[in-house]
Amino acid sequence: MEDAVKRPYKSRVRAAAAAEKRAAIRTAAMDLFLQKGYSATTLKEVAARAGVGERTLYDGFPTKGALFEHVAAVAITGDEEPVALADRPEFQAALTERDPHRAVALYAAYSAEVLERAAPLINVAIESAGADPVLRRFSDQGAAATRANTRAFVDSLVKHRLLEGDPEDLAMAAFALVVPLVHQQMRRDLGWSAQRYQRWLESSLARILLGR
Known part of the structure; x- marks a missing residue:
């Protein structure tokens, strides 16, 4: 015993x-x-x-590629659990919220949180993608996942009758706001605080998706 x-x-x-x-x-x-x-x-x-x-x-x-992918995956999700962003409670909360402004606020907050952790490292991968197949695959898959998640969020708003318009056009407009390069330009190049970036992201998404 x-x-x-x-x-x-x-x-x-x-x-x-x-x-x-x-x-x-x-x-x-x-x-x-x-x-x-x-x-x-x-x-x-x-x-x-x-x-x-x-x-x-x-x-x-x-390999260095395996190490980079591990480091980036943990930076993106915040932990070592094998759970995709789309399946995390924070993202699901944005999908199920019935108040449009609250839904946008939840989506913006979670997107800003992920980018704050991972955007600098993702940009390293993007900058080296042309010379390294591992980083090219990582960058392509990451962009595809972000587009899919953005489209899922927009589709949830349409499903709940919280907005009108072409879902693909709206999703691509929202996607353009949450790419790592935009985050880095505002946080690093313009010196914005994380709070200011999140406020900007929420208000910009609201204007694009909700018209106000």
Whole structure:
């Protein structure tokens, strides 16, 4: 009985230690990708900055592309759970909200939250996509997912009879507002605060989708 108690405890300790190492690797990798770019960053540098052995890093992430995709996926979703943005409660709340202004506010808030975490890293991928097939695939898939999610939100408003107009045109107009480049131009280049960007996004989406 004592051994049975010790085993789950040891398993929890090992799992916690592994999660701590992954978090350190993610932090180091993101810092380097943002500082130096994807091409100039090496796995050896990531391991050194994270304070882990190169073998440990390679065991979890055998290629730089695999590491980038992991870091980006966690930045986008906010955790390591294999749940797509479209299936997250925050996004579903925007889809089911019957008040149009509240629905837009929920969608804008969640979009801004995701972009705040992930837009800088996504832009690194976009900048390097032409020279790396892994990043090109990541960038293409990310853009497609954002378009699909935006269209799903617009379709939910149409379904609930909260707006009128061509869903495709409205979805593409909304999509143009939530791309990472726009977020970065306002947050980094114009020096806007995260709160100001979210307010702008909400009011712009309301004008485009609701006409006010």
